[in-house]
Amino acid sequence: MLEVRHLVRRFGAVTAVEDMSLTVRRGEVVGFVGANGSGKTTTMRMIMGVLAPHGGEVLWDSRPVDAAVRRRLGYLPEERGLYPKQAVADQLVYLGRLAGSSRSQARQTAARLLEELGIEEYARSPLESLSLGNQQRVQVAAASMSRPVALVLDEPFSGLDPQAVDQMAQMLRRDADRGVPVLFSSHQLDLVERLCDRVVVVDQGRVVAEGTPGQLRGEQDPVVLIRLEGDAGWLRDEPGIEIRDIEGRQAVVRLGSWTTTDLLRAALSRGGVHELRPWQPSLAEIFREVVSDASGTKDG
Numbered sequence: 001m002l003e004v005r006h007l008v009r010r011f012g013a014v015t016a017v018e019d020m021s022l023t024v025r026r027g028e029v030v031g032f033v034g035a036n037g038s039g040k041t042t043t044m045r046m047i048m049g050v051l052a053p054h055g056g057e058v059l060w061d062s063r064p065v066d067a068a069v070r071r072r073l074g075y076l077p078e079e080r081g082l083y084p085k086q087a088v089a090d091q092l093v094y095l096g097r098l099a100g101s102s103r104s105q106a107r108q109t110a111a112r113l114l115e116e117l118g119i120e121e122y123a124r125s126p127l128e129s130l131s132l133g134n135q136q137r138v139q140v141a142a143a144s145m146s147r148p149v150a151l152v153l154d155e156p157f158s159g160l161d162p163q164a165v166d167q168m169a170q171m172l173r174r175d176a177d178r179g180v181p182v183l184f185s186s187h188q189l190d191l192v193e194r195l196c197d198r199v200v201v202v203d204q205g206r207v208v209a210e211g212t213p214g215q216l217r218g219e220q221d222p223v224v225l226i227r228l229e230g231d232a233g234w235l236r237d238e239p240g241i242e243i244r245d246i247e248g249r250q251a252v253v254r255l256g257s258w259t260t261t262d263l264l265r266a267a268l269s270r271g272g273v274h275e276l277r278p279w280q281p282s283l284a285e286i287f288r289e290v291v292s293d294a295s296g297t298k299d300g
């Protein structure tokens with residue numbers, strides 16, 4: 001189990017990470033989401049020991065991570081970091097050997113990873129001759145060469161086409177199923193929602209929400225969809241509810257101080273109601289909400 005406890009990191013006057021705590025258990029894929037500059041990369045760098053924390057600690061199986069454990073953490077850094085001119089497979093084999101594999105073991109692992117990621121045909125090509133998306137796949141293969149005990153991936157999905165996204169997602173899921181905790185950052189919230197067991201939402205260097213996508217939804221006021229016989233515009237003038245979306249006869253409404261019955265009664269007094277049902281907000285909507293709530297609390 002990978003644990004981050006109360007990490008702090010400043011850069012001059014800027015506090016990039018204020019008080020970051022999170023856990024990634026074996027078999028779990030955890031999505032790390034937050035606006036630009038919210039402290040995800042800085043946290044990952046501290047997990048990897050690339051950057052020293054100003055407070056807090058990183059634990060592996062309840063013990064502070066040391067150099068030996070760090071060698072076994074697979075890392076996809078934001079700045080990437082393979083050699084553009086060297087052949088893809090050679091770099092992977094080199095990384096495998098650095099992590100203690102024999103040459104033949106490393107070759108086997110490299111071949112398997114390239115195949116899983118659908119880029120085996122480029123094994124002998126220099127990295128720079130690949131498209132950016134394919135280079136990205138090689139970078140992720142590189143993070144997996146050390147037979148990692150955990151994976152820490154900074155935006156592994158950025159720049160990938162839908163097919164590559166699926167291959168990468170399957171690979172991470174397979175790693176997790178083998179017992180490897182996976183932490184990855186992403187701005188693609190639909191993907192995070194699809195792939196993750198848990199989501200950690202950060203804002204201004206601290207965790208503002210955490211849980212399964214289902215739990216995060218449960219913490220919100222109920223949101224309902226209502227479809228009326230007539231125009232739904234009157235809902236805009238009702239205090240105590242919040243319009244999320246409104247178009248013609250249909251609206252998506254956050255109930256706030258209203259109950260579903262209040263809404264039904266108000267709607268029926270104005271005509272027929274064709275449909276009234278719970279609305280599942282997307283992770284993107286939840287994200288907007290928790291981040292704006294957290295910023296509001298701070299400013300106030």
Ligand SMILES: Nc1ncnc2c1ncn2[C@@H]1O[C@H](COP(=O)(O)OP(=O)(O)OP(=O)(O)O)[C@@H](O)[C@H]1O
Nearest residue numbers: 011014015016034035036037038039040041042043
């Ligand atoms: N080396 C550095 N020197 C100065 N400031 C830094 C440095 N690294 C990060 N920061 C600042 O720390 C804050 C957090 O940055 P960080 O890169 O961790 O955010 P992030 O959540 O990964 O953002 P993004 O989603 O844009 O990658 C930002 O304000 C950033 O400008």
